[in-house]
Amino acid sequence: MVLSASFEREGDSLPAEGTLTLHAGDREVGRGRIKTQPGKFSIAGEGLNIGKDSGEPVTGDYPGQAPWAFTGGTIRRAAVDVSGEPFTDLAAEARMAFLRD
Secondary structure, three states: OOEEEEEEEOOOOOOOEEEEEEEEOOEEEEEEEEEOOHHHHHHHOOOOOOOEEOOOOOOOOOOOOOOEEOOOOOOOOOOOOOOOOOOOOHHHHHHHHHHOO
């Protein structure tokens, strides 16, 4: 399953504000307004984490102490696309093409 997120910026303010939408496959599973924090990541050097959250928690719901590791599955691949183009699941499109008459 492909998990993805898209950010629709609203206005030209800094830090950027807008709507973040989360997807599981082609199904929307969450949406909310956020304010980006570009300075925090570049100054602190945390960067992008896959499989754990070693910096500030995303939510206060995390149990225990940092670093909070991903559990309950296997992360087989992670890809970051900052092209600005909408995500296209080519494998899903190919499956749909074969299902058509």
